[in-house]
Amino acid sequence: MATVGLRTRSRRSLARAGRRTNLAILLLVVGALLSGGLLFSAGTPGPATAARLAHGLVGVGLIVLVPWKTAIIWRASRLRVASLALLALVLTCLVSGFVQVFGGYGLLLGISPIQVHVGAALVLVFFLVVHAVRHWPVSLRRSDLSRRRLLTTGTFSVAAGAVYGAAELVGRVTGSPAATRLTTGSHPLAPADIPATIWLFDRVPDLDPSTHRVLVAGASLSRADLEALAGPVRARLDCTSGWYADATWTGVPLTALLDPDTLAAAASVEVCSVTGYSRRFPTDEASKLWLATRLEGRSLSAGQGAPVRLVAPGRRGFWWVKWVAAVELSDRPATLTPPFPLQ
Numbered sequence: 602m603a604t605v606g607l608r609t610r611s612r613r614s615l616a617r618a619g620r621r622t623n624l625a626i627l628l629l630v631v632g633a634l635l636s637g638g639l640l641f642s643a644g645t646p647g648p649a650t651a652a653r654l655a656h657g658l659v660g661v662g663l664i665v666l667v668p669w670k671t672a673i674i675w676r677a678s679r680l681r682v683a684s685l686a687l688l689a690l691v692l693t694c695l696v697s698g699f700v701q702v703f704g705g706y707g708l709l710l711g712i713s714p715i716q717v718h719v720g721a722a723l724v725l726v727f728f729l730v731v732h733a734v735r736h737w738p739v740s741l742r743r744s745d746l747s748r749r750r751l752l753t754t755g756t757f758s759v760a761a762g763a764v765y766g767a768a769e770l771v772g773r774v775t776g777s778p779a780a781t782r783l784t785t786g787s788h789p790l791a792p793a794d795i796p797a798t799i800w801l802f803d804r805v806p807d808l809d810p811s812t813h814r815v816l817v818a819g820a821s822l823s824r825a826d827l828e829a830l831a832g833p834v835r836a837r838l839d840c841t842s843g844w845y846a847d848a849t850w851t852g853v854p855l856t857a858l859l860d861p862d863t864l865a866a867a868a869s870v871e872v873c874s875v876t877g878y879s880r881r882f883p884t885d886e887a888s889k890l891w892l893a894t895r896l897e898g899r900s901l902s903a904g905q906g907a908p909v910r911l912v913a914p915g916r917r918g919f920w921w922v923k924w925v926a927a928v929e930l931s932d933r934p935a936t937l938t939p940p941f942p943l944q
């Protein structure tokens with residue numbers, strides 16, 4: 602039997618590209634949406650790291666399939682606008698994802714790569730549904746699960762893992778921003794550069810720090826009351842929009858403000874903003890939740906949550922409720938909270 606050259610083999614492989622390539626791409630795009638959704642909603646670094654790794658691998662998997670998908674597109678007798686839009690959106694997601702990882706946190710025309718990435722992904726869902734409906738049903742064959750096919754899938758996964766590892770290595774060797782990011786994917790910022798960040802649609806409220814009061818389990822406290830009890834706390838603010846900052850805040854732990862017996866009897870502690878934004882924590886986290894009035898010694902700015910905001914070391918940024926109005930103990934378990942606020 603004559604050995605077949607690598608070039609001939611890859612040419613044949615590309616010529617066979619079709620149903621299975623498309624199926625793999627469908628699975629990878631769905632996987633990207635799921636892992637991206639998990640990464641967005643993970644409240645702590647552990648799950649965020651797992652989701653980030655899965656998201657990166659799936660993204661690289663899509664890139665590995667580019668030659669095969671190109672062969673399919675090249676052969677297609679006609680290309681529909683909706684399909685081309687879907688293609689453009691997938692490419693936008695891939696490119697913005699790479700810019701975020703290797704370019705670091707930055708804004709171009711006031712927009713960050715992650716905003717482009719998430720925005721394109723949301724629009725993509727619509728075109729993905731159109732595309733899937735048009736090509737429905739996806740034909741599955743018994744041979745798709747044959748040993749040979751599983752071997753191909755395994756080889757493909759190893760290739761994706763290798764490309765991922767190589768990209769990570771290149772990022773490090775070249776000293777790109779990818780080298781200094783956290784396992785959650787966030788890039789470092791100095792405390793002075795912390796941007797005022799809105800989760801989705803919240804608004805900076807107009808508050809007077811000298812008259813504002815925070816209700817802590819019914820007790821009304823002024824900023825001066827809180828500052829009288831406050832001390833320094835080092836914490837890492839890690840925002841899902843792709844940056845983090847290690848900084849010193851000035852605050853009071855909730856355990857210093859709440860009666861220990863009442864706290865022990867409750868199931869959760871809810872921290873509410875004047876805007877309606879709120880987060881519910883398990884009561885055993887109360888000693889790690891701080892009502893803060895200062896950042897690096899300076900009073901908070903309006904955008905940073907003045908006069909009082911939550912500092913929640915170990916929780917991702919969207920748990921750090923700004924413009925705190927009340928801290929309430931309740932019988933409701935902390936698990937009965939949506940993963941993230943809808944405002």
Ligand SMILES: Nc1nc2c(c(=O)[nH]1)N[C@H]1C(S)=C(S)[C@@H](COP(=O)(O)O)O[C@H]1N2
Pocket residue numbers: 795796797798799800801803804839840841874876878904905906917918919920921922923924944
């Ligand atoms: N009330 C309220 N609190 C909020 C937000 C918000 O939109 N509304 N954004 C959260 C997000 S996503 C982050 S990352 C941090 C950002 O804090 P910063 O504005 O000081 O950077 O605040 C959190 N607290």
Ligand SMILES: [Mo]
Pocket residue numbers: 798800839840841842918919
């Ligand atoms: Mo955030």
